[in-house]
Each structure stands twice: as structure tokens, then as C-alpha cells.
Amino acid sequence: MNNKRDPIEDLAHLRHEFGEHGGVNMSIEASTTFTVIDPKTMPDLFEGRKGPAKGCYLYGRHFNPTVFNLGRQMAALAGTEAGYCTASGMAAISGAILGLCNAGDEIVASNTIYGGSYALLHDFLPAKARIRTTFVDITDLDAVTNAITARTKLVFTESISNPTLRLANMPRLAAIAHERGMPLVVDNTFSPLLLRPATLGADIVVHSITKFISGASDVIAGAVCGSESFIGQLMDLHMGPLMLLGPTMDPHVAANVSLRIPHLPLRMAAHGERALQLSRRLDALGLNVSYPGLPQHPDHELFNELRSSEYGYGGVLTLDVGDAETANELMSHLQNEQRFGYLAVSLGYFDTLMSCSGSSTSSELSDDDKAAAGISPGLVRMAVGYTGTLEQRWGQLLAALEDTGIVKAGKAQART
Ligand code: PLP
Numbered sequence: 001m002n003n004k005r006d007p008i009e010d011l012a013h014l015r016h017e018f019g020e021h022g023g024v025n026m027s028i029e030a031s032t033t034f035t036v037i038d039p040k041t042m043p044d045l046f047e048g049r050k051g052p053a054k055g056c057y058l059y060g061r062h063f064n065p066t067v068f069n070l071g072r073q074m075a076a077l078a079g080t081e082a083g084y085c086t087a088s089g090m091a092a093i094s095g096a097i098l099g100l101c102n103a104g105d106e107i108v109a110s111n112t113i114y115g116g117s118y119a120l121l122h123d124f125l126p127a128k129a130r131i132r133t134t135f136v137d138i139t140d141l142d143a144v145t146n147a148i149t150a151r152t153k154l155v156f157t158e159s160i161s162n163p164t165l166r167l168a169n170m171p172r173l174a175a176i177a178h179e180r181g182m183p184l185v186v187d188n189t190f191s192p193l194l195l196r197p198a199t200l201g202a203d204i205v206v207h208s209i210t211k212f213i214s215g216a217s218d219v220i221a222g223a224v225c226g227s228e229s230f231i232g233q234l235m236d237l238h239m240g241p242l243m244l245l246g247p248t249m250d251p252h253v254a255a256n257v258s259l260r261i262p263h264l265p266l267r268m269a270a271h272g273e274r275a276l277q278l279s280r281r282l283d284a285l286g287l288n289v290s291y292p293g294l295p296q297h298p299d300h301e302l303f304n305e306l307r308s309s310e311y312g313y314g315g316v317l318t319l320d321v322g323d324a325e326t327a328n329e330l331m332s333h334l335q336n337e338q339r340f341g342y343l344a345v346s347l348g349y350f351d352t353l354m355s356c357s358g359s360s361t362s363s364e365l366s367d368d369d370k371a372a373a374g375i376s377p378g379l380v381r382m383a384v385g386y387t388g389t390l391e392q393r394w395g396q397l398l399a400a401l402e403d404t405g406i407v408k409a410g411k412a413q414a415r416t
Pocket of ligand 1: 089091114116117158162187189190207208209222346361
């Protein structure tokens with residue numbers, strides 16, 4: 001499935017909300033409160049008869065013009081009717097879930113998701129709100145179907161699982177969810193643009209903007225994208241989790257992020273190209289590398305069906321070096337001796353970020369749950385950056401692999 005239209009072009013008109021003095025960039029609306037000329041407008045705003053869609057604003061935690069504009073851009077990117085920007089990816093995920101579930105409800109979720117999302121579903125929501133989750137292998141569609149009960153309110157998955165890089169079959173999952181009258185909620189943090197879950201059947205798409213969309217590891221932000229009515233529900237004065245828990249985005253952050261969206265396609269393509277080249281070379285050395293762009297990846301064909309081909313296969317690869325000690329030694333060499341990248345969590349940065357998932361971003365999972373999810377102790381997640389030349393970075397990676405004994409010195413030359 002190749003969506004020919006460039007979604008960035010589709011949202012270009014939204015960026016052309018000119019600045020106050022005709023500036024090419026929109027102005028930052030720094031006000032937390034907004035005046036009304038006619039006092040009768042105030043009840044109209046509170047009772048929802050007037051709102052941002054009609055150019056009427058009330059209070060910044062509710063809607064702010066700059067944040068609202070970025071929300072519309074995120075919706076255009078995701079392919080949904082509406083979007084709301086939040087202070088973090090976790091705020092987007094928890095807001096979407098609390099918008100769909102009440103106490104006593106259930107969720108069916110992928111067993112391989114970001115550790116924070118896992119802790120939210122596994123620990124926090126049952127304890128705080130009696131919302132329980134059944135975790136399943138999301139690639140096993142029968143398991144998903146069988147886990148759904150009369151109390152299930154949504155199916156939750158990441159488009160590409162963190163950190164195992166399995167692809168959710170979103171059209172099939174959407175069909176399963178829709179047949180039972182519930183939405184499919186997809187966290188598309190790993191694959192903006194290259195996968196567009198809403199065009200593949202997802203009803204609600206959540207993002208950590210902190211990662212690829214920001215691109216510079218300097219902003220914590222998120223977004224929920226879905227129908228007008230769902231976003232409206234999240235903002236309800238009485239029951240809206242985004243309205244009442246208050247995780248709104250700061251307008252300065254919204255203006256800042258908006259300036260990065262035009263070059264998101266270039267960055268996604270560059271991350272993907274570099275990750276593909278490094279994966280191929282690691283694979284040629286006989287190492288245990290996983291990347292959706294490699295033909296032997298279990299979801300390679302599905303990926304080809306679902307992705308927009310101009311953006312590659314994503315910027316994350318994993319390398320399993322067997323045990324945590326070797327993984328730590330490798331990452332330490334890569335950062336401290338070779339300057340290949342940083343030993344740091346997160347992804348979507350212009351330089352490479354590396355972490356051992358089992359002891360970092362998936363440490364919330366028990367050892368058994370990690371094993372079930374396929375997260376082995378020596379699994380190094382590399383969020384591949386695009387700085388430096390390919391040969392320079394490959395030289396650094398190879399030197400570290402040789403210095404740590406993962407690859408025998410000279411073996412690489414023998415293979416090339
Ligand atoms: N979703 C995924 C897939 C993530 O990897 C992360 C963070 O690492 C999050 C959500 C949470 O995002 P944030 O840190 O912006 O709250």
C-alpha cells in the first residue's frame with residue numbers, strides 16, 4: 001500500500017497561518033486567557049457552542065491557537081479529523097485510554113510496548129482505576145480475538161513494537177476490533193510518515209513527539225489524533241481527561257515543533273537509509289541483527305504492503321549480542337572510544353542513541369514478561385542517527401565490535 005500523496009503537502013496550508021506581522025511562521029500565542037467582546041460569548045464557550053474551530057478561545061489549558069494549529073498539523077500527518085497536542089507522549093496515551101475506559105473496563109494490548117506504557121496498563125490503571133489489561137502477542141491475531149471479552153473497550157498496540165520491531169497488522173487488528181464495536185488505538189511513535197495507522201484502519205493514533213517528530217531530543221511532547229467527536233470528548237468540561245488532568249502543551253513548544261514538521265520526511269528517509277545500510281553490513285557479518293528492511297525480518301513483506309515506500313523502514317535496529325555484560329561493553333566502546341553515538345534512551349535524534357532495552361526502557365517488565373516479549377538481556381536498541389558519513393560510522397561500529405571480541409579482527413575484511 002503506497003500512499004502517493006505527501007501528507008506534509010496536505011498540511012502545508014495549515015502552516016500558512018501567517019505571523020502577526022505577516023511573518024512566514026505563525027506567531028506564538030502566549031496568552032493563557034482570552035477576552036470576549038460580548039459577555040454572552042462566555043457561556044457559549046463554556047457550553048461548547050463556540051470554540052477554536054470558530055476562532056473563539058477561552059483559556060489555554062482548554063485550547064490555545066498555536067497548540068490548536070499544531071494539533072491540526074498532527075491530525076493531517078496522521079490522517080485523522082482532529083488532533084490535540086499534549087505535554088508528553090505518556091499524556092497522550094493515558095488521555096486516550098482514560099477517554100475510552102471507565103472503572104471495571106478492560107483493554108487488550110500488545111505484550112511488547114514501551115515500558116512506561118506497559119507500567120501504565122499493567123500497574124497503574126488496575127490500581128488506580130480498576131481498568132485491567134490482557135497482554136497478548138499482537139502478531140497472533142487469534143490470541144487478540146480470544147482475549148477480547150464483553151468488558152473490553154479497546155485494542156492497543158504500537159505500530160512497530162518497542163524494542164522488538166515487530167509490525168502490527170493494523171488492517172487485520174482494526175477488523176477484529178471493529179467487528180466487536182471497539183476502536184484500535186495505535187502508538188505510532190516509531191514510524192511517523194512511513195506508517196500511517198489511521199489510513200490502515202486505526203481509529204486513534206497517539207504519538208510521542210519527543211522522538212522523530214521533534215528530531216533533536218530537546219522537547220518532551222505528544223499528540224492524540226482521532227475523530228472530532230473523540231477529541232471533543234477528551235476536552236469535555238466534566239469528564240474529559242485532557243481537560244481535567246491538564247497535560248496540555250505549551251504554545252512555545254507547539255510553535256517550535258511546527259517548524260520541524262516540514263523536514264520530517266527528509267529526516268525519516270535519512271534515518272531509514274542509514275539504518276538499512278548498517279543492518280545489511282551487520283547481517284553480512286553473521287550478527288544477530290533485526291531490522292524490518294532486511295528480507296529475513298518476519299514482517300518484511302507486511303511492511304512492504306503497509307508502508308509509504310519513500311520513507312524507508314524506520315530508524316531503529318536491534319543487535320542481540322547475547323548478554324547484558326557484552327552489550328554494555330559494546331555501548332561503552334561505541335560512545336567513549338569511538339564516538340559512534342550516545343549511550344542514552346530515546347530515539348529520533350540526529351545522532352545515534354543506544355540502550356540495552358531489558359535493563360532500561362523495558363525494565364518495567366518482569367523477567368518472564370521480557371522473555372515472552374522476546375526482549376533478551378543482550379538486546380541493544382540502536383536508534384540510528386544520520387550525522388557523519390556512512391563509512392565513518394561503519395568504521396567506528398566495526399572497530400567497537402572487534403575491540404569487544406563480538407567480531408574477530410579481520411573477519412570483516414574477509415567478508416568484503
Ligand atoms: N511511546 C513509545 C513507543 C515510546 O518509546 C515512548 C518513550 O520512550 C513513549 C511512548 C512515551 O513518550 P514521552 O516520553 O514523550 O512521554
